[in-house]
Each structure stands twice: as C-alpha cells, then as structure tokens.
Amino acid sequence: MNNLVFQKNRDLDLIALGRLAVDLNANEMGPMEETSTFSKYLGGSPANICIAVSRLGLKSGFIGRVADDQFGRFIINYLKDSGIDYSNVTVDESGAKTGLTFTEIKSPTDCSILMYRYNAVDLKFDICDVKEEYIKRSKAILISGTALAASPSREAVFAAVELARKHKTVVFFDIDYRPYTWKSVEETAIYYSLLAERCDVIIGTREEFDMLEMISDPDNEDDDVTANKWFDYNAKIMVIKHGKEGSYAYTAEGKKYTGAVFPVIPVKTFGAGDSYAGGFIYGLMQGYDPGKAMELGAASASIVVSSHSCSDAMPDINKIHRFIKQYDGEKSYDVKNI
Ligand SMILES: Nc1ncnc2c1ncn2[C@@H]1O[C@H](COP(=O)(O)OP(=O)(O)O)[C@@H](O)[C@H]1O
C-alpha cells in the first residue's frame, strides 16, 4: 500500500508530457571521435518512461510535438506499435527539429551523451496542446523537468499540472536536469522549485536536488532535509537516487525506504534513471508500497544498463520477476522498511 490516491474509472493510467526524441547509441566502444556507426532508438526521458510503463502493462498516452520529418514519423510509429495513445501528439509545422542524443560508450562504466537540441521540437508544445478532457481521462501524469527549460513548453507544463490537480490526477515529476538545455542554474532552480511545489511524487538524483536547492557544498547535503522540505508543499512521496549506490524513498507520513541495487555488469550507464522511474511508477500504480516499487525500478534499471538501448530494452513484468528471482537467497539486494 502507498499514500497515493488514483482515481478509478479513467481509461488511461499515465500521460507523459514533453520530450519525444531520438537516441543514436554508438555501436563501437571508445571515444565518439572514433565511432563510425550508431543504432537509432526512440529516446527522450519521458518517452522512455512512457514506453517502460506501457511495456509493464499500463495504458499510457503522450502530450508533445514531433517534427514533420522522418524522425518525427519514426517516433509516431514507435508509439503506435507500443500501444501508446498518440492522439495528443502534434506534428509541429514551425520547422523545429527532433532532438538527437548521441551516446558515447568509452567503457561500460565511462559513458557520456552529446545532445543536439538547437531549435528542438519537444520544447514547442504549448498550452493549446494540453486538453483538459485528456488530462481528466488519466489517473496520473508525468512531467520531465527539461520541458521547463523554455517557452512555450514551460507554460504548457504548468497548465497541465493545474488541470491535473483540479481533476485529482496524480502528478509525477522526474527532475531530469539536462544543464545544456538551460541558460543558468538560478533560472533552472526557480522553475524547478515552482513546479516541485505542485507535484505529488518527485524523483531526482542527489545532484539534481542539489541544483534545485542551490547547494554547492557536499557536506550540506542531507536527503532527510531535502525530502521533508517538499512535504511542506504537496509532495506525498520523494525519491532521492544515488546512482549505483541505490536510492531512498520517503513518504509524507514519515516512512523511509532504502532501495538497493541489483549488481550487474553493465553495457553502458545511461537509461538507468528512466527504467527505474518506469518500474517505480508502475509499482506505485499497482498499489505497492514504495519499497516494493523501488525494487521493480532497480531491477528494471539493471536490465536496461545491461542492454545497448534504453527504450527497446525496457522489460515486461515477467522479465523483471524472473530477474529478481535470480537474486533470491543471495541477499544482493535488500529493500528495508526503516
Ligand atoms: N550500474 C548500475 N547497475 C545496476 N543498477 C544501477 C546502476 N546504475 C543505476 N542503477 C539503478 O538505477 C537507479 C537510478 O540510477 P541513477 O544513476 O541514480 O539515475 P539517473 O540515470 O537518473 O542518474 C539506481 O537507484 C539503481 O537502482
């Protein structure tokens, strides 16, 4: 059980908003200067999370814009083939382009991404793309913070959150801070904070919360303090992630859950956050307590970092259960209710 109330009689479980993009993942290991081939996948953090939950069996939809080009059509076809409702994904006619993420895998643990986001189409969705009737149809929405980086998607996100609150649609917020999309840390912190105040569940890495709180001294980091700050607003559940060290979840009622990691030999490091969020949101929407939901998220992340892609590799629930079972008895993970 958890403390979120999902409205019944809604035909959609989750609507994600914002970035529909393309990942071009290096096929060869090594510096990108020397990479010659890349594999194309659907990308964009909210798109990856939407794929993750739909593969786990949730009925999901998307609000956003794609470019009127081959990449835009690739994205729409991918959503369609994944059973995601794309009726609120608009084809943008301004000439804006699909955001591209090139990934570099120097070694399985030394990876980076290079984003091409000049005139990115995912920041072009506007208030008119956010329909009250659509938000009302869903039990929850998912915001990814990058959509706050510029107008008009910034205002569209705030409008969606207000409509969600009006209709008791749960708001998940994945901070998803991509520095190069923003002008300054100060601007970022302001918009992130304004949005965080309005959300039910906030998920971010320790570094992302440091940005939000403008903390530059690691000695001042304190997960308990961070979590409690947002409970004074609207948050019911807070998640603070620490990479391969694990994560913590807090509830407004004062419970703290520790989520450990399923150790694997990774193929690359990226994709962990999106798969974790997908498994975690799915778990909460099944009514599981945050500890169990984190376990699903961590297992999903381990599966995805062991694969070449993010979106294509998102597991179904049977794969997650089989994966968790492998660890039974070995105590390689331990979700404690403390
Ligand atoms: N190398 C890894 N091996 C196994 N699980 C991982 C690894 N890195 C991250 N994870 C899992 O994914 C979760 C989220 O990862 P994290 O790196 O904190 O997110 P992000 O990708 O957003 O930075 C972690 O809490 C952990 O459960």
Ligand SMILES: O=C(O)C[C@@H](O)[C@H](O)C(=O)COP(=O)(O)O
């Ligand atoms: O979000 C993007 O635009 C890029 C993603 O598609 C990419 O796969 C990635 O960086 C995943 O991020 P993570 O899950 O936070 O590691």
